[in-house]
Amino acid sequence: LSSRASTVLSALDLHSGRELAGVYDGEWSGSGEVLQSVCPTTGEVLARNPDEFVTQATPAELRRALERSREAYNVFRDVPAPKRGEILRQIREALAEKREALGALVSLEMGKIRTEGVGEVQEFIDIADYGVGLSRMMNGRVVASERPGHSILEVPNPLGVVAVLSAFNFPVAVYGWNLALSLAAGNATIWKPAPSTPLCSIAVTKIVSTVLERNGVPGAVAGLVTGGKDVGVTVVDSKLVDMVSFTGSEAVGRQVGQAVQSRFGKVLLELSGNNAAVVMPDADLDMAVPSVFFGAVGTAGQRCTTTRRLYLHSSIVQSFLSRLETLYQSVQPGDPLDPATLLGPLHTRQAMDVYHSAVERLLQSGAEILTGGAAYRDLPKPLDGGNFVMPTIAIPQSVDVTDPIWSTETFAPVLCVGVFDELEQAIEWNNGVPQGLSSSLWTRDIRNVGKWIGPAGSDAGIVNVNVGTSGAEIGAAFGGNKPLALGRESGGDAWKQYVRWSACTLNFSNAAPLAQGVQFSN
C-alpha cells in the first residue's frame, strides 16, 4: 500500500520533499502543530518520507488567512458573474484531469472504496458544471410598485466570506458543493476541513488555486486553513465570516450553530441522518434488496444518508431478510483501492468504539443480531492495522423510535429492522426521530407513492421512491428537515443562501410619493 500511496501523492503534486503546508491564502504557509494523516486501511501514516507531515495554521496565520479572505472578497465581488463562471469551468476541467488520482487519495485517506472516491470527485465536477450554468442564471426580480414611475428590484449581491467546515466522510464533495455556489455568487470561501483528511483538502486546494492564480484572481477566494478545534472555533467566531456552512456531528453542530447565531451570522447546518427505507409488499425485491444493501453497507455506513433503519412489511420480512443476509455474508473487507472490494474500513479507531457500543446497546436491549456485530479479526497484513468491522443487521424487540437504539445516529454499518402492517405505521416510525435527512419507499403502487411524498408522508428533506436513501445527485437541493438541519446545499434553490438580497425601490418620476398613501405635508 505505501508504494501506491506514494504514486497517488506524487500524481497530485503532494510531498515534494518538504513539509506540507496546511494553509493557503494566496500563499502557502502553515508552521503550527503537525497533523498526521493516518490511512484507516492499514494504520500507516500517509507520507512519502517519515518527516513529511501536514503543518496546520498558527493563530497568526489563521488571522492573516481570514483577513485575506475578506480582501479577496472585496476584489472578487466586482468580477461579473459569468466571468466567475468561466473560472469555475476551468476548475472543473482541472479537477477532471486529476479525477482518478484524487479519487484514489480519498480512498487512501478516508477509507471509502475507489469507485466511491472517484464518484465523490465526480460530484464536485458535477456541481462545478452546475455553478457554471448558475453564473448566468442567478437572477433577481423586478417587482411591481404601487407608486407611479417607481420600480422595485430584488438584487442578489455577493454575501461576503463563506467558511466551510466539512466532515471526514466526504472530504472533497461537500466542499465542492459549497465552493461552486459560493464562487459563482461572488464570495470568498475559507475551508476548514476535518483534521483527519488534510491531504485531500491540500490536493483540492492546489488544483483550485492554480486556476485562480492563472486567472489573476486573489488565491484567498478559495482559502484553506487546516487544523483542529481551535482553528474551527476561531473561524466560526470571526466577524470577518458572513456565513458558516457546517457539516458534521450533532454535538459540534450545536456549538457552531449557537456561536454563529450569537453574533447574528448566517449558518447552514448539515448534521445527523438516521434514514429509513420502507419496503411495501408489492416492492420489486430484485431492486430493493441490493439498494438497501448499498444504502446500509456502502461507505461502511459512513454517509449522512446511510440507511440505518429498515421497515419491512410483515408479508415480506422473511424473503427480504434472507436475501439481504446473503449479500451481507458475501461481503469481505479489503483494500479500498482494490476494484473487487466493497467494504472498506471505518475512518478512525474511535468510530470502532462507537460501533461496539451500538452493538452492545442492542444486545443489552434484547435485540437479535442477525449478522455481524463484531470487528474482523486475524485479517492478513497490512489490513490487520485497519479499522474493519462487520456490517450488522439487528432486529430490536420492538420499534420504539424514542429509544436511543432507533433515535441515535451510529456512524457505522449497523442496520435496525422493524416490521409493520400498514404504511401509516411505517411513516410514523420514519418521522418519529429527530433527524430528517433522507428516506426511501419501495413500492409499485401509485397510492403509496402519493401518500409518501405528500403532506402526511415522509418529513425528511430527501423523499425517494424506489431509490435508496444515499447517493443523491447534485441537481436537487440537499439537506434535512426538523431540528437537526438548517438550510440546503448543492442544487435547487440552495444558491439563494449564498447571496445577500437587496430590495431596491427606484423612483424615475418627478415626485416623491410615500407608500401606503401616507401624507407627510400640510
Ligand code: UN1
Ligand atoms: C454526506 O454523507 O455527508 O447523497 C453527503 C449522498 C451523497 C452525499 C452525502 N451525494 O449520499
